[in-house]
Amino acid sequence: xxxxxxxxxxxxxxxxxxxxxxxxxxxxxxxxxxxxxxxxxxxxxxxxxxxxxxxxxxxxxxxxxxxxxxxxxxxxxxxxxxxxxxxxxxxxxxxxxxxxxxxxxxxxxxxxxxxxx
Amino acid sequence: xxxxxxxxxxxxxxxxxxxxxxxxxxxxxxxxxxxxxxxxxxxxxxxxxxxxxxxxxxxxxxxxxxxxxxxxxxxxxxxxxxxxxxxxxxxxxxxxxxxxxxxxxxxxxxxxxx
Numbered sequence: 739x740x741x742x743x744x745x746x747x748x749x750x751x752x753x754x755x756x757x758x759x760x761x762x763x764x765x766x767x768x769x770x771x772x773x774x775x776x777x778x779x780x781x782x783x784x785x786x787x788x789x790x791x792x793x794x795x796x797x798x799x800x801x802x803x804x805x806x807x808x809x810x811x812x813x814x815x816x817x818x819x820x821x822x823x824x825x826x827x828x829x830x831x832x833x834x835x836x837x838x839x840x841x842x843x844x845x846x847x848x849x850x851x852x853x854x855x
Numbered sequence: 856x857x858x859x860x861x862x863x864x865x866x867x868x869x870x871x872x873x874x875x876x877x878x879x880x881x882x883x884x885x886x887x888x889x890x891x892x893x894x895x896x897x898x899x900x901x902x903x904x905x906x907x908x909x910x911x912x913x914x915x916x917x918x919x920x921x922x923x924x925x926x927x928x929x930x931x932x933x934x935x936x937x938x939x940x941x942x943x944x945x946x947x948x949x950x951x952x953x954x955x956x957x958x959x960x961x962x963x964x965x966x967x968x969x
Binding site (some may be wrong): 784 | 962
């Protein structure tokens with residue numbers, strides 16, 4: 739069965755530090771990839787997505803992610819975090835034409851990011 | 856554009872009781888999803904509707920969970936009877952097209968089963 743792994747459960751950074759959150763998935767076929775963010779007290783919202791084309795994807799608020807097919811990875815990056823980036827980040831994969839899943843989203847367990855002012 | 860609406864936001868019940876959640880998707884979105892998010896986990900799909908038909912309910916515990924989407928718009932998810940392990944946030948999401956489009960999530964209903 740396909741799965742999504744997020745390596746870090748909780749990341750604590752100071753403002754202006756660089757961020758990289760890992761995401762790996764297990765599926766050898768075509769995938770659509772997403773990063774969702776949940777700010778405290780708010781609902782899940784899309785940060786960025788990759789469907790095809792340039793494997794370096796830019797999202798909102800200065801975030802970007804790189805799809806490396808050979809590594810089955812879609813890591814999220816930001817060069818300089820702000821206190822307002824404190825949130826939980828979820829990686830999700832939509833596997834195209836996968837068995838009976840009909841291409842539904844499979845989420846990782848999430849990574850909590852705490853940014854110290 | 857209005858987002859996905861859900862109610863109630865919070866619900867506390869005792870085990871063996873029944874509960875229902877309501878979702879109103881973004882206008883015009885044909886696809887509607889119900890997810891269960893247990894504390895410390897990512898959302899897990901329970902059921903997916905395309906208009907008013909079920910596309911995938913393979914992970915729905917059908918002995919106690921049921922869902923419907925009448926007229927292809929609003930949807931309700933019901934649990935009867937509830938178990939302690941059903942304590943979770945139930946999320947509704949919608950998208951305009953399956954597979955390739957972004958899913959937009961509602962605020963969720965936090966269910967506590969005592």
